[in-house]
Amino acid sequence: MKARRRALVRPHVVTGGRAHPSRNIFDLVTLVAGTGRAAAGLSPEKRRIAALCRDGALSVAEIAGHLALPISVTKVLVSDLVDSGHLSPRVPTPADEPSKIEILQEVLDGLRARL
Amino acid sequence: MDSALASEIHLPDTVRTAVKLLIAGPFAVGKTTFVGTLSEIRPLRTEETMTQAGAPVDDLTGARDKTTTTVAMDFGRITIGERIVLYLFGVPGQQRFTPLWKDLARGAYGALILVDTSRLEASFDVIDLVERQGLPYAVAVNRFDGAPVFPESEVREALDLLPSTPLVTCDARDHASSVRALITLVHHLLAADAPQEHA
């Protein structure tokens, strides 16, 4: 049996770039929430996104799903809306940022509690 | 989107960390069923249009002609405790979706690969895709009525799995069974990521 090379590459964590958000930092599971800034002047699609996120946070994927927009389009629109101050990324405060191992342990415990 | 429902779809205010896991497998292996069984929200569907050359179409007016192909993904969500949300993406494993996979795999913690024992070879492509993205994974045999039951060692050999790759059996229609399959994956991810402790 041919031996497979074990996957050693760690998925890289997309962080930073907060001062200059660029499109490629927006992942399917980037969380964003509305900031309350008035949506006047936005395109219809951006208005729909702003309205959807007005009352709380959602992932980029959920925004795409609820509004029936392609993911790639949604990323661009969300990125623009962050740049224009209508949405803000929801990220842990540095003091409260769990390590990957802590995250996995919490997920494991949470799943076990569901059995 | 009905705004009356908006309060029910948002994440709790305390959630700030999102974890992405892929539920991958060949056509009709039970990806959508698995995601739907576990999701706390009605599963959502997104579509991504790729050009034949493999690049995602990046604008709203992108020509949807014969040179583009559409890939559908279902996904669901599980809120864990107060601060974490887990997203499960059901993704097709055909080689022609490779460009989409690069994007999906970025930032993902790992993948659960669903296989059907009546057509194990249909899973070769997806195992290959997951490995090429460098994603850690576990394999779950989704038990279909009438599908052959092989000893674990035979399934391992047919799929060419490493001894350290977990292999479980599940029924994607059953909640507890699906939770157990996911636990197997997360346990494996934790073991792969934790500092090795040698006595």
Ligand SMILES: Nc1nc2c(ncn2[C@@H]2O[C@H](COP(=O)(O)OP(=O)(O)OP(=O)(O)O)[C@@H](O)[C@H]2O)c(=O)[nH]1
């Ligand atoms: N017996 C049995 N049937 C299942 C199981 N999981 C899914 N099915 C059935 O198999 C069929 C395909 O399941 P889906 O969840 O749609 O599979 P999928 O992988 O999302 O399929 P595509 O997205 O079309 O590739 C459906 O009719 C399911 O009801 C299972 O664990 N056991």
Ligand SMILES: [Mg+2]
């Ligand atoms: Mg499906």
